Structure formats: C-alpha cells, structure tokens
Amino acid sequence: MPRTTTRRRRTPNPATPAGERVLAVAAELFYAHGIRAIGVDRIADEAGVTKKTLYDRFGSKDALVAAYLGRREEVWQKHLHARLAASGTSGAERLLLVLGIASDWADKNERGCAFVNAHAEIGGTDHPGNAVIRADKEYMLRLFVDLAREALSGERPGSAGPGDAGPGGAGRGECDAGAGRPDDGGPDPETIGRQIHLLYEGALTAHTTGVQPNAFATARSAAAALLAR
Amino acid sequence: MPRTTTRRRRTPNPATPAGERVLAVAAELFYAHGIRAIGVDRIADEAGVTKKTLYDRFGSKDALVAAYLGRREEVWQKHLHARLAASGTSGAERLLLVLGIASDWADKNERGCAFVNAHAEIGGTDHPGNAVIRADKEYMLRLFVDLAREALSGERPGSAGPGDAGPGGAGRGECDAGAGRPDDGGPDPETIGRQIHLLYEGALTAHTTGVQPNAFATARSAAAALLAR
DNA sequence: AGGTAACCATACTGGTCGGTATACTCGCAG
DNA sequence: CTGCGAGTATACCGACCAGTATGGTTACCT
Structure with missing residues (x-):
C-alpha cells in the first residue's frame, strides 16, 4: 500500500484541522484587507493557532498566499x-x-x-x-x-x-484580433x-x-x- | 492685496524643489511596487531628502499617496x-x-x-x-x-x-441598462x-x-x- | 537686522514585520 | 511502550514601519 511516499515530507501539506482554519482565516483577511496589510501573527491569532503551526503547515507567508x-x-x-x-x-x-x-x-x-x-x-x-x-x-x-x-x-x-491548449509559452500572437474594419x-x-x-x-x-x-x-x-x- | 492668507499654513503645500523630488520618487515607487510595499524612509532616501522634509511637505504618508x-x-x-x-x-x-x-x-x-x-x-x-x-x-x-x-x-x-443626469448621489439606477433582449x-x-x-x-x-x-x-x-x- | 521658509543631519519612539528556537503535551499506530 | 505527527506556549531575532524631536544652515523678504 504505497501511501504516497509516507516518509519525508519536505513541503508540508496543510490538510489538517488547524491548517484548514488558518487557510480560512487567511482567505477572509487577505481578501478583505489586502495581502501586505495582514500579518501572519494576526492570522495565527484569529485562527486560534500558534505561528509555529502556521509555518509547519505552509512554510512561508508567500506559500500561504498562494494557497x-x-x-x-x-x-x-x-x-x-x-x-x-x-x-x-x-x-x-x-x-x-x-x-x-x-x-x-x-x-x-x-x-x-x-x-x-x-x-x-x-x-x-x-x-x-x-x-x-x-x-x-x-x-x-x-x-x-x-x-x-x-x-x-x-x-x-x-x-x-x-485541443489540450497546454501552458506553452506566454505570447501567442492571435494576429491583431481582427482590426477595426466592419467585417460584418x-x-x-x-x-x-x-x-x-x-x-x-x-x-x-x-x-x-x-x-x-x-x-x-x-x-x-x-x-x-x-x-x- | 490679500495674497491668500500669507500667514498660517497648517496644511503644507508641496510645491517646492524638494517636495517635487519626493513626489516624483513616490510616484515611481508606489506605482512599480505598490503602496504598502514602499516605506517613507526609502522615498526620502531616494529623493535625497530627510524624512523631516517629507513630513513638512506632505504631513503624512496617506496624504503623499493621495498626492x-x-x-x-x-x-x-x-x-x-x-x-x-x-x-x-x-x-x-x-x-x-x-x-x-x-x-x-x-x-x-x-x-x-x-x-x-x-x-x-x-x-x-x-x-x-x-x-x-x-x-x-x-x-x-x-x-x-x-x-x-x-x-x-x-x-x-x-x-x-x-435628462440632465447630474452628479447627484452614488447609485443612480439607470434602470437595468437595457436588458438582454435584442432591442435593435x-x-x-x-x-x-x-x-x-x-x-x-x-x-x-x-x-x-x-x-x-x-x-x-x-x-x-x-x-x-x-x-x- | 530680523524673521521665516526650506532645507540639512542624526537620533529616537513604540510597534509590527516575517521567521526561528526551545520545550512541552496529546493521541495514535507499529 | 515507544516513536512520531500535530499541536500548544513563550520568547526571541534583526529589520522595518510611520511618525516625532532636536538642532543647525542657508537664502530670501521685509
């Protein structure tokens, strides 16, 4: 039963009760006030969690923002x-x-x-x-x-x-997207x-x-x- | 010759060389990196101005942002x-x-x-x-x-x-802006x-x-x- | 001659930032 | 019964935050 590399988890997964609470609080505060306006201390506080736990789950504020x-x-x-x-x-x-x-x-x-x-x-x-x-x-x-x-x-x-689309490169051109002429x-x-x-x-x-x-x-x-x- | 109340300027006007430099630097940095990402110390530094001068001209960071x-x-x-x-x-x-x-x-x-x-x-x-x-x-x-x-x-x-429209209050209704029906x-x-x-x-x-x-x-x-x- | 506006420089306040360290408790599975 | 993951609590780090204090130096305008 290969349970997804049971051992060695460098990048933590936040799917625990405390992690969920952190994410929920972070989502609310980040959205309402902006990312830079909210510190990790406040998120941990309002989630009823210590900063240590927050960092154990998400690793960094940037990662929490991405989550x-x-x-x-x-x-x-x-x-x-x-x-x-x-x-x-x-x-x-x-x-x-x-x-x-x-x-x-x-x-x-x-x-x-x-x-x-x-x-x-x-x-x-x-x-x-x-x-x-x-x-x-x-x-x-x-x-x-x-x-x-x-x-x-x-x-x-x-x-x-x-057609799969794929991430591919950034610019794709789309060649001028049909200029202004009335091509009715x-x-x-x-x-x-x-x-x-x-x-x-x-x-x-x-x-x-x-x-x-x-x-x-x-x-x-x-x-x-x-x-x- | 009432020269706009020469005396008593509580709210400072920033139209001085140093003030202009501050505003120019602030504009560049705020736009490029965001408002919260830039501190007043850095703005003063890059404008070649002391923080005192910055606050003499603009009064507060919020006012500088508004400017x-x-x-x-x-x-x-x-x-x-x-x-x-x-x-x-x-x-x-x-x-x-x-x-x-x-x-x-x-x-x-x-x-x-x-x-x-x-x-x-x-x-x-x-x-x-x-x-x-x-x-x-x-x-x-x-x-x-x-x-x-x-x-x-x-x-x-x-x-x-x-019909006049006028600035009036915030919400003005505009009554549904012509729904989806093809009113050609x-x-x-x-x-x-x-x-x-x-x-x-x-x-x-x-x-x-x-x-x-x-x-x-x-x-x-x-x-x-x-x-x- | 004196007042004042516009600057300089340095130093400081109290608070918050992201992130780390140490040490302890609990529940569960081998 | 032991090892570990998930969690607690507290304390600390250096850096930065907005804003203030003190004091000195020009230059212009009465």
Whole structure:
C-alpha cells in the first residue's frame, strides 16, 4: 500500500484541522484587507493557532498566499459550474448566464476580483501566487471563447475539445484580433469570446470601484449585441 | 492685496524643489511596487531628502499617496487631451482613438492602472486617496458616454436626451441598462458609452495581467461593432 | 537686522514585520 | 511502550514601519 511516499515530507501539506482554519482565516483577511496589510501573527491569532503551526503547515507567508489564491480559484470554479450545470441552458443564453453568475458573485464579494487585487500587490515579482492568478485569468478567457464558439455554431452542447491548449509559452500572437474594419460577414468566435472576456473583466472592476453599479447588466447587453451581429 | 492668507499654513503645500523630488520618487515607487510595499524612509532616501522634509511637505504618508494619485490623474488627463486635440478626429473615430491612446499608455506603464492597483490596497477604507480613484473612474466613464453621444448624433436620428443626469448621489439606477433582449431599434448613447467604458476597463486589466496581450485591439473592434449597430 | 521658509543631519519612539528556537503535551499506530 | 505527527506556549531575532524631536544652515523678504 504505497501511501504516497509516507516518509519525508519536505513541503508540508496543510490538510489538517488547524491548517484548514488558518487557510480560512487567511482567505477572509487577505481578501478583505489586502495581502501586505495582514500579518501572519494576526492570522495565527484569529485562527486560534500558534505561528509555529502556521509555518509547519505552509512554510512561508508567500506559500500561504498562494494557497489562499488556489482555494479561491477552486471555490469560484466549482460554484460557476454548479450553477451552469443546474441551469440547463445552452448557446448564447449559457454565455450570458456566466455574466449573471458573476454578477451575483460580485454582489457578495464587495472587494472585487481577488486575483486582480493580488496582482496589484505581487504582480511583476516571482511570487508563487502569480501562477495562480495567471491560471484563473486564462481559464475565464478560454471559457468565454469556448462558449462563444458553442453559441455561434448553432448551439452544440458537445465538449468541443479546445485541443489540450497546454501552458506553452506566454505570447501567442492571435494576429491583431481582427482590426477595426466592419467585417460584418462573420467575426470568428475566438474574437467574440475575447471581446466578451473584456466586458467581464471590465464589469468586475467597474462594479467594484462603484463607477457602474449595474456594470454586469451593461456587460450583458453588450455581449448580447456582439453575439447577435 | 490679500495674497491668500500669507500667514498660517497648517496644511503644507508641496510645491517646492524638494517636495517635487519626493513626489516624483513616490510616484515611481508606489506605482512599480505598490503602496504598502514602499516605506517613507526609502522615498526620502531616494529623493535625497530627510524624512523631516517629507513630513513638512506632505504631513503624512496617506496624504503623499493621495498626492501621488492626484498627480497621476493630472498627467494622464493632460496626455489624453493633448493627443486627442492633435488628432483632429471626430465622431466614432475619436472615441476609438481613446482606446488607441490608452493602448500606447498601457504599453509604457506595465503595472497597469494605478487607480485600480491603489484601490486593491486602500479600497473600502477612509483613505484620502479613494476620492481621487473615484474621480478618475468617473471621469473616464463620462468621457466615453460623451464621445458616444457625439459619435451617434451624426448618423442616427432621435438624439434621445438622457435628462440632465447630474452628479447627484452614488447609485443612480439607470434602470437595468437595457436588458438582454435584442432591442435593435436604437441603443442610447449613454448605454453604449457605458458598454465601451467596460471594454476599456477590461482591456486595461487583461493587458496588464497578460491574458490578452492585444486587449486594446480587441476592445477597439468590439467598440466599433457596438457603435455600428 | 530680523524673521521665516526650506532645507540639512542624526537620533529616537513604540510597534509590527516575517521567521526561528526551545520545550512541552496529546493521541495514535507499529 | 515507544516513536512520531500535530499541536500548544513563550520568547526571541534583526529589520522595518510611520511618525516625532532636536538642532543647525542657508537664502530670501521685509
């Protein structure tokens, strides 16, 4: 019974009761006040845990931050797909529903996108959390592109396999994303998906900063217009 | 000859050589590394100034942060209008040019929108910088709405005055911003301006986080499509 | 001549930062 | 019964935090 290398655990796994409490408290405080604004002492205190335990579980504050972001991504994606699956929608409706779900989510998470906020603090460094941020952004972009493809191809609920995609390199080119000329003939799903992704990202910040309280409704109407061309 | 109450200056004005140096250094460091990541000691050091001088000019770190944001807003708005005025464009072209200017700006400012980043760190508090953030966001929204109005008044009938609007309070409703239904008849300029503002905000974060390197080109094509409906 | 604004330099406060060290207790599985 | 993982408690480290105190040096403006 090879129990995953029972011995020798250099990088600790935080899946213990105390570790869970730490992660829960860290998630709440980091999100509400920012990463740099919260010290490990306070997290340990509010989790009812000693600093030693915190460091035994996570190794460093940076690792704890990365764990916080990873947990956040996991929860959001699970929530999103649960509501998406329960809706039974398809085609354009399904794509627009994503904006509706994000709207509800944003109402309950008044500090906005945790990944954008974290990027403001740790972006441009070699912080381990950056990988998680990038992964989430990439994921949402792909989701919108895939849903746009389904919406425009006569609504096929099929898996549509995006072709492994793979992490690959950073820049991929996408060759100008269809300039400004009114190519009314047929804007490809990739472009429309990317456009709607921008509406999604924009609605998140516009909603959070308070400039556009109804940002998601506005984004929805714009997305519908882009799909209906 | 009342020279603005020559005596008694409780709130200092930072318009002195040393003050300018402090502000310049602060702007660079705050933008590049974040507000909480930079201490006043380092700012004073790199500006070749003592901490005493820094506090004589600005009073507190929070006030210095607010000054940094104010300066940033000023520079951006001046740059934007200079390029806008030099272009001689009008109508839809003029609106799309804003996205082009923002694209160039974003290429030179790789850490993204200073106000979004600052909001991630001080949002939700009573920090004096929040007023500046809000003002900038509001300004860009108004700009897009006004330009959308100009762009659409030249080709579409029924100007449909939105009714004074005015600054008023925070929430203004805007009554659902035209839900999802395909009201192809005529989307009002206010709504289109708001939609394009979302594209602008989204492009900023998508470009900065690296998910969409060509975010502004994509935003441009989407904005053109929304205007050409 | 004297006042004052704008600077310099050094030193200090009380607190917090991320991270480590030491030593002890508990429950469980070999 | 022993060894170990998970946890407790306390104390410590050097560095940095925002902000203040004291005192001295220019240069300009009445």
